[in-house]
Amino acid sequence: MGNYNRGRKYEYEVKKQFEKAGWRVFRCAGSKPIDLIAFYPNGSLGNKVLWIECRLKRRPSQAEQEFWKEEAQRYGAEYRVFVKNKQED
Secondary structure: OOHHHHHHHHHHHHHHHHHHOOOEEEEOOOOOOOOEEEEEOOOOOOOEEEEEEEEOOOOOOHHHHHHHHHHHHHOOOEEEEEEOOOOOO
């Protein structure tokens, strides 16, 4: 399985976990770097919006993370990175 397919599979795994927790999640196909946008309705967490980046091996650089964190905040969202350390086919 190629990197694209592994990456897409991992995005769907993360998406499914958020949906199980009550989030509404949209996958941004062909995206760089935001892979998923997740919305949580009014409730115990309040209204929340997450910009999610899914990585297979390593986190983005600190500078990249800071840039996207600030960019997300401009739009009332939070930026999160999820890294899958062990690759599975």
